[in-house]
Amino acid sequence: MSVITSTPRISSATAARVEGVTKLYGSGDAAVVALDDVSVGLGQGHFTAIMGPSGSGKSTLLHVLAGLDRPSSGEVFLGDTEITGLGDKRLTMLRRDRIGFIFQSFNLLPTMTAAENIVLPLRIAGRKPDPDWVDSIVATVGLSGRLSHRPAELSGGQQQRVAAARALASRPDIVFADEPTGALDSTSGAELLGFLRTAVTDLGQTVVMVTHDPTAASYADRVIFLADGRVVDEMHAATADEVLDHMKHLGA
Numbered sequence: 001m002s003v004i005t006s007t008p009r010i011s012s013a014t015a016a017r018v019e020g021v022t023k024l025y026g027s028g029d030a031a032v033v034a035l036d037d038v039s040v041g042l043g044q045g046h047f048t049a050i051m052g053p054s055g056s057g058k059s060t061l062l063h064v065l066a067g068l069d070r071p072s073s074g075e076v077f078l079g080d081t082e083i084t085g086l087g088d089k090r091l092t093m094l095r096r097d098r099i100g101f102i103f104q105s106f107n108l109l110p111t112m113t114a115a116e117n118i119v120l121p122l123r124i125a126g127r128k129p130d131p132d133w134v135d136s137i138v139a140t141v142g143l144s145g146r147l148s149h150r151p152a153e154l155s156g157g158q159q160q161r162v163a164a165a166r167a168l169a170s171r172p173d174i175v176f177a178d179e180p181t182g183a184l185d186s187t188s189g190a191e192l193l194g195f196l197r198t199a200v201t202d203l204g205q206t207v208v209m210v211t212h213d214p215t216a217a218s219y220a221d222r223v224i225f226l227a228d229g230r231v232v233d234e235m236h237a238a239t240a241d242e243v244l245d246h247m248k249h250l251g252a
């Protein structure tokens with residue numbers, strides 16, 4: 001009998017991972033266990049969505065993975081670097097050099113044009129933008145005709161696409177997105193998610209996104225479900241309906 005093994009389409013390397021991570025807020029009777037002994041790896045070149053009910057620990061996991069918050073115990077790796085042992089200064093530099101962020105609020109500087117906003121973090125870091133890379137990001141995000149506009153002259157969807165281009169401009173090891181479509185209408189949300197999907201499929205980027213929205217999660221390669229601070233399940237290449245059914249099943 002022959003055994004057929006499939007060749008993975010994408011790399012099996014891990015862009016970031018947590019091992020036995022617990023995060024407590026407060027102490028004594030008032031302590032909240034936001035993450036309860038979580039171990040999970042996030043594949044390089046993958047688009048991963050993190051879902052779960054309100055208060056299940058999604059944002060805490062994202063913040064711990066991104067070095068924005070420290071776990072109470074356990075280890076956090078960005079690539080091969082264990083980051084919980086790093087001092088604040090090294091952690092800040094690591095975030096600046098290796099991580100991109102997209103938040104629900106776009107956080108663009110109002111006095112700067114879209115083009116200036118996109119390369120601002122690179123300039124602050126004293127790095128020269130790679131023009132070919134930035135051009136490919138801008139073309140993919142569909143902002144070529146809007147680069148000289150200031151944020152107030154752009155729609156919400158366009159502003160979020162500027163923020164997404166900014167997150168990718170430094171070619172980070174990993175992009176973390178916390179509810180990136182939360183403030184967008186469905187058309188703008190779909191455009192942003194399409195861009196993130198293309199950044200992963202065509203440009204080889206790694207994206208990790210917290211979302212409540214099954215449609216947003218359906219753009220991901222993998223959906224991780226949290227409940228009560230634990231990873232309780234995951235799905236691969238799921239449709240929005242499949243994610244929704246699964247959420248009902250989990251009582252999310």
Ligand SMILES: Nc1ncnc2c1ncn2[C@@H]1O[C@H](COP(=O)(O)OP(=O)(O)OP(=O)(O)O)[C@@H](O)[C@H]1O
Nearest residue numbers: 025026032033034053054055056057058059060061
């Ligand atoms: N700074 C904090 N101080 C105290 N408790 C906190 C803090 N941040 C989060 N928590 C608590 O930790 C738990 C997990 O919160 P977290 O924000 O990670 O959940 P979430 O799944 O992202 O929720 P939501 O979907 O509502 O944004 C919740 O019970 C929350 O109240």
